[in-house]
Amino acid sequence: MPPRQKHDRLTALLQGAGLRPTRQRLALAGWLFDGCDKHVTAEQVHAAALKQRVHVSLATVYNTLNAFMGAGLLRQVAVDGGQIYFDTNTGDHHHIFDEDSGHLTDIAASSLRVSHLPKLPSGKNLARIDVVLRVRVRT
């Protein structure tokens, strides 16, 4: 995609989410939403920004990621207590977590089936089902 068109697409994306398309947000969005699904920490996003010579402070990375989350552009995944992973795939899907490497992979919601759900607490609704297949090398 030509740079001009890319810029316009990102600007539309951010404005559509009610976010001002600032230079920092455009840079982060350009990397996050390049079409490849990602599972990243704030630190990794910061490093990626610096690598493409865009100055963004780590605080702004956190602020931006949280803003993107609030706008529904990103999701959080919880796999280990340590740090927060942001998932650029906001569609209906699950994860494979490699316990050896700490690496996350998406799996389509349709590639597995959860059935026979138990009764939920009264007054509560199912918001989402998160499935994590934890794998590791055979011991």
Next chain:
Amino acid sequence: MPPRQKHDRLTALLQGAGLRPTRQRLALAGWLFDGCDKHVTAEQVHAAALKQRVHVSLATVYNTLNAFMGAGLLRQVAVDGGQIYFDTNTGDHHHIFDEDSGHLTDIAASSLRVSHLPKLPSGKNLARIDVVLRVRVRT
């Protein structure tokens, strides 16, 4: 259960796990493994210990929880990135997570069914399946 018998049970539990039954470990184990499944943070364990007038430092609580984890007496649950939850139920089960209150509830593995699993990365084995049903009040 009489105190003496309880003490012996806990001592056996710790020794069986290869851990020395120190006063602190016995106190924490006595509360953690009282028969009721719990989902707790280190802070909550520390508070519970102090409430029953057992002096344990927070650092020791962490060390102990990690030792219990290594011995397979506890498990970690990841639901939100914030802090680590320790689960006293090490059996095969899943969770309901109440997004409004942050409260976790166990559900028996048999109360739901995960089928049609995708192909796993080659050389890797399925270590565990974690399912979290995220619920909240109807909006």
Next chain:
DNA sequence: GTGATTGCAAATCTTTTGCACTAAA
């Protein structure tokens, strides 16, 4: 006795916040 365990404080790591400054609308 000897090595594991503890307590404390300090260090580390991740994330958030306050505030003056800058940039978008």
Next chain:
DNA sequence: TTTAGTGCAAAAGATTTGCAATCAC
């Protein structure tokens, strides 16, 4: 011009670690 967003540094929260004192074996 008006308000949202940014950068920095400092704060906050969670967890780990170094080391001397203590305890279980």
